[in-house]
Amino acid sequence: MTIAVQPPTESVVDRFLRYVRIDTQSREDQHTVPSTSTQWELANLLAAELRQLGAGGVRVSECCMVYASIPGNLPNSPAVPAVGFIAHVDTSPAVSGANVNPIVHRNYQGGDIALPADASQVITVAQHPVLNEMIGDDIITTDGTTLLGSDDKAGVAAIMAFVDLLAANPQIEHGPIRVAFTADEEVGTGIDHFDVAAFGADFAYTVDGSTLGEVSDETWNARLATVTFHGKSAHPGTAKGVMVNSIYAMADYLSRMPHDMRPETTEEREGFVHPYAGMLDIEHSSVKILLRDFDLSGLEAKERLLRGLAGETAARFAGVSAQVELKESYKNMKEVLTEHPQITQYALDAARRAGLTPFTKPIRGGTDGSKLTFRGLPCPNIFTGGHEFHSKLEFNSRRGLEKTTETLVHLAQLVAKQVKKD
Numbered sequence: 001m002t003i004a005v006q007p008p009t010e011s012v013v014d015r016f017l018r019y020v021r022i023d024t025q026s027r028e029d030q031h032t033v034p035s036t037s038t039q040w041e042l043a044n045l046l047a048a049e050l051r052q053l054g055a056g057g058v059r060v061s062e063c064c065m066v067y068a069s070i071p072g073n074l075p076n077s078p079a080v081p082a083v084g085f086i087a088h089v090d091t092s093p094a095v096s097g098a099n100v101n102p103i104v105h106r107n108y109q110g111g112d113i114a115l116p117a118d119a120s121q122v123i124t125v126a127q128h129p130v131l132n133e134m135i136g137d138d139i140i141t142t143d144g145t146t147l148l149g150s151d152d153k154a155g156v157a158a159i160m161a162f163v164d165l166l167a168a169n170p171q172i173e174h175g176p177i178r179v180a181f182t183a184d185e186e187v188g189t190g191i192d193h194f195d196v197a198a199f200g201a202d203f204a205y206t207v208d209g210s211t212l213g214e215v216s217d218e219t220w221n222a223r224l225a226t227v228t229f230h231g232k233s234a235h236p237g238t239a240k241g242v243m244v245n246s247i248y249a250m251a252d253y254l255s256r257m258p259h260d261m262r263p264e265t266t267e268e269r270e271g272f273v274h275p276y277a278g279m280l281d282i283e284h285s286s287v288k289i290l291l292r293d294f295d296l297s298g299l300e301a302k303e304r305l306l307r308g309l310a311g312e313t314a315a316r317f318a319g320v321s322a323q324v325e326l327k328e329s330y331k332n333m334k335e336v337l338t339e340h341p342q343i344t345q346y347a348l349d350a351a352r353r354a355g356l357t358p359f360t361k362p363i364r365g366g367t368d369g370s371k372l373t374f375r376g377l378p379c380p381n382i383f384t385g386g387h388e389f390h391s392k393l394e395f396n397s398r399r400g401l402e403k404t405t406e407t408l409v410h411l412a413q414l415v416a417k418q419v420k421k422d
């Protein structure tokens with residue numbers, strides 16, 4: 001079933017090419033949200049464009065979150081669930097997002113794609129077999145010196161084109177729609193400032209995934225362990241029988257980490273433990289360790305393992321004591337979404353209506369949605385057509401952006417047929 005639609009006032013590709021040129025890189029370990037002032041530029045621009053497109057209640061919060069709403073156009077709109085669409089404006093701190101120079105490789109005819117400004121940057125068919133499915137498409141890359149920022153400006157552009165399309169096509173029936181653009185997703189700090197109540201959606205989707213058709217309703221259960229060994233300092237000249245050097249205890253502890261439970265040795269549904277930063281001195285040595293597992297029982301087993309190994313190490317070193325502190329980072333949203341299977345199903349059905357082959361895939365990471373889901377806003381993640389996030393080889397395509405936009409339109413129409421429970 002195709003609907004005769006007016007095109008948006010600006011194509012999703014043109015929007016995308018405009019947005020990626022704006023530097024919105026976020027930064028780790030900042031005490032403010034947004035972590036970088038550059039994110040305001042895109043947030044304010046999007047707010048202005050949303051107003052221009054006739055969206056209501058447009059505002060940018062003090063933490064650089066953009067909110068907007070589009071009233072339903074159905075006689076029974078108040079009874080229809082309000083559906084939200086969310087994307088993030090920031091790009092990864094891992095690779096520069098300044099002076100992005102997007103390149104459109106029109107009518108791609110196969111083969112590796114060499115990026116012109118850096119000969120060492122080549123998108124190869126061997127590493128990206130998805131290229132085989134993109135013959136005839138217009139592929140969008142960088143010049144090889146920056147990331148592209150498709151993560152997540154593809155999501156931003158698709159949502160904006162979707163709003164544009166709805167404004168141009170009042171015949172498309174939909175219920176209440178909410179739109180939000182968040183800051184500091186990549187550094188994990190923005191979403192704590194997201195106002196779920198004011199957003200006012202019954203459920204939502206982050207548009208922040210990868211391969212066309214891929215919908216994710218599952219993320220890690222994630223905890224952060226801080227393991228500290230305490231020793232005793234003394235002047236090295238008179239240390240005999242007095243000094244207890246915690247650095248040796250830390251070395252012993254790290255050598256006990258299982259080899260088959262690391263990010264570099266696991267994939268798909270296997271969880272891991274990952275020491276990633278620490279500090280050493282004689283009196284106190286501590287290490288931060290990420291714990292990740294899709295199953296809560298698996299995560300708890302990893303926590304017991306880390307505690308057990310710390311106890312074994314402390315027992316080997318006279319005078320050393322171990323301290324293990326755990327903090328929850330986020331939880332697997334599947335725990336909640338499994339009770340609302342229809343929310344994921346709408347996305348899969350919408351992708352199918354857009355001519356794609358939908359599938360679900362767990363994310364070996366977290367999304368803004370993992371936190372929102374546990375704050376009362378169930379929120380699976382939808383593809384954007386982008387690949388190789390956080391790298392200079394990042395790419396997307398015209399079809400990727402168009403199919404994502406089309407999927408959002410179908411999704412709104414599917415939800416429009418539902419009536420709120422309770």
Ligand SMILES: [Zn+2]
Nearest residue numbers: 088151152208
């Ligand atoms: Zn993202």
